[in-house]
Amino acid sequence: MATLSVGQLLRQTAARLTQSSSPQLDAELLLAKVMGVSRSGVLARLRDPVQPGIQEAYEELIARRELGEPVAYLLGRQGFWSLELDVTPDVLIPRPETELLVESCLQIAGPDAADFTVADLGTGSGAIALALAVERPAWQVYATDRSETALAVAAANARRLSLSDRIEFRQGDWCAALPDGLELDILVSNPPYIDPEDPHLSQGALPFEPLSALRSDEYGLRDIRLIVQQSLAVLKPAGWLLLEHGYNQGAAARQLMEQHKFNQVRTVKDLAGLDRVTLGCRS
Structure with a gap:
């Protein structure tokens, strides 16, 4: 399977978060947490490939968000x-x-x-x-x-x-x-x-x-x-x-x-x- 770019992963994730009033923001903040950078750091890397291990850890957070868990608790x-x-x-x-x-x-x-x-x-x-x-x-x-x-x-x-x-x-x-x-x-x-x-x-x-x-x-x-x-x-x-x-x-x-x-x-x-x-x- 081809490696996704950061931007592609964000677009796919935002489309999943249908219950959220701010799906794009949620996706960006949670990816920033997993990547260990700021939200602006994520946006500066939209064309970069997603590094190994990032997508798996991100998926765990997104699955919890899909169940309604607040972003604040996921971010801490x-x-x-x-x-x-x-x-x-x-x-x-x-x-x-x-x-x-x-x-x-x-x-x-x-x-x-x-x-x-x-x-x-x-x-x-x-x-x-x-x-x-x-x-x-x-x-x-x-x-x-x-x-x-x-x-x-x-x-x-x-x-x-x-x-x-x-x-x-x-x-x-x-x-x-x-x-x-x-x-x-x-x-x-x-x-x-x-x-x-x-x-x-x-x-x-x-x-x-x-x-x-x-x-x-x-x-x-x-x-x-x-x-x-x-x-x-x-x-x-x-x-x-x-x-x-x-x-x-x-x-x-x-x-x-x-x-x-x-x-x-x-x-x-x-x-x-x-x-x-x-x-x-x-x-």
């Missing part, structure tokens, strides 16, 4: 904010929508808040905590997760990015993981918020992601409610709570905050115009 990496994060099936894949939490935190604090104390609950890969630590090096940042394996991924990301000295990682359930007596300026979380009966849990990348980080009882609102309740014990007066939630949960999140006497409660829409982050100031 995902971009978030200005960072490249290691990701495994122990953590959610960071989404662009979650960057809105980071943006909102920075806007609330303003450029002159040098000594803020902030906690990211349910940190997963560490995406939110790491982004805040990069943007505000003087902040004291805590990152918590109930999952030991998720915390290990987050801590490894912090070490690789030379941010370990800016973040304290703690295992536990929501605010119970935080040190006794801690007073926060900002509490931020992207908690589980999908209704267990939501059919989306069986679609797309979600079946490959940790269910405990996706699904929440009480129509997806249980963990949001718990965090709102518990936040009162750890936020300073005039401290801020910011929560990511589903597109149809903005009204419920605002109601929960208002019931617990938060002020300036509002919901921020994402780039698609959907309710995504609700925030409020502790009275």
Whole structure:
């Protein structure tokens, strides 16, 4: 059988990835991983013959992608904010929508808040905590997760990015993981918020992601409610709570905050115009 060129292999592979919304990009990124070069390095070699062993290793990844496994898990990496994060099936894949939490935190604090104390609950890969630590090096940042394996991924990301000295990682359930007596300026979380009966849990990348980080009882609102309740014990007066939630949960999140006497409660829409982050100031 004639040896394929890199370009021919990419064209054949993209034609196979019919379930993907970005088949050509998927094919290029996965081949770059196998070849040990950047995506631009792959594109610079389109006329080169595929080297021995490459096609076999590539086929293994493509077969997994055809079954729906997310590219981020196959690569072991995902971009978030200005960072490249290691990701495994122990953590959610960071989404662009979650960057809105980071943006909102920075806007609330303003450029002159040098000594803020902030906690990211349910940190997963560490995406939110790491982004805040990069943007505000003087902040004291805590990152918590109930999952030991998720915390290990987050801590490894912090070490690789030379941010370990800016973040304290703690295992536990929501605010119970935080040190006794801690007073926060900002509490931020992207908690589980999908209704267990939501059919989306069986679609797309979600079946490959940790269910405990996706699904929440009480129509997806249980963990949001718990965090709102518990936040009162750890936020300073005039401290801020910011929560990511589903597109149809903005009204419920605002109601929960208002019931617990938060002020300036509002919901921020994402780039698609959907309710995504609700925030409020502790009275």
